[in-house]
Amino acid sequence: MIAITLLLSLVVSTAQIKNTKTDPISKNQLKPVFDNYFLLKDALVKTDGKTAAARSKDLLITITAVKMENLKTAEHTVWMKVSKSVTANAKSISETLDINKQRELFKSLSKNTYELIKVSKLAEPVYYNYCPMQDANWLSKEKTIKNPYYGSRMLSCGKTVKTIK
Template identity: 45%
Template sequence: MVALIATAFVQTGFAQHDHATHQTQSSALLPLYYNIKDALVVGNASLAAAKAGEFVEALKNADAKIVTGANRDGLLEHSGKIAGSKDLKSQREHFAGLSTDMIALAKGSKLSTEPVYQMYCPMKKTSWLSSEKTVKNPYYGSAMLTCGKVVETIK
C-alpha cells in the first residue's frame, strides 16, 4: 500500500515538473523572437540572422506537444530563412510569416507572465509581437520606425 501511494506521489511530481518544463520551453521562444524583431528594427541583418539561428535551435529543442504541426513547420521555415540570409529585405519578408505563426502560438499558449502586444503595420498590412506598447516597426526600421499601432493585448 505504501509503495502504491509513493508511486502516485512520484508520478504527480513528474507530471508537475513536466508541465513546468513545457511552459519554460514555449516561453523561451518569445524573448528569442523579440531579439529577432529588435535586430530588424535597427536594421542589423547579421544580428537578425544570428538571433534567428538561436530561435531555430530553441524551437528544435521545444516539446512537439507545445509547438505543433503546421505552426511548428512555419516557425522553423521562416526563422530558418531569416537565419540563412544576410539580406535585410528578405529577412523582413520572412519575419512577417514568423510573426503570423508566433501570434498564433501566443494566442494558444501562455508565453509570458507579462502582457504581449500585437502590433499592426498598415503600410505592410501585417502584424508583429512586442513586449512594449511603444511602436518600433521591424518591417521598415528607421525609415518608418513609429508606423503601426497596438491592436491587441495578449495576456
C-alpha cells in the same frame, strides 16, 4: 532506518515527477521560442541584418528543442499547424544578411508566432501590432511602437491591435 529514508526519498522523487507533469511545462517549452522571436524583432527594428541572422539561428535552435509531448493540448494543436513554417522562416532568415528578405520572411514568422502566443499563457502582456504600409503584423513586449519592417525610416509607424495576456 535506512529503509525509511529510502522510502521517503522515493516518495519525494515520485511527487516531484508528478508535479513536473502538472506544472506548466509548455511555458518552459515555448518561452525560449518567444524570447528569441523578440530578439530577432529587435534586430530588425535596428536594421541589423547580421544580428537578425544570428538571432534567427538562436530561434531555430529553440524551435527544434520543443518537445511536442510536453505542450498543452491547445499549444500542441497550433504547434502542429505552424512548426514547419516557423522553422522554414527562421532558417531562411538565418541564411541571408539581406534585411529586406529578412523582413519579408518575418511577416509569416510573426503570423505563426501570434497563433502560438494566443494559446499560451504568458506571465506578461504581449502587444500585437500592425503596420499599414506593409499590411503586416508583429509581436512586441513593449507598448511603444517600434516597427521592424522599416526600422529608423518609419520607427513609430503602426498601431497596437490587440493586447494578449
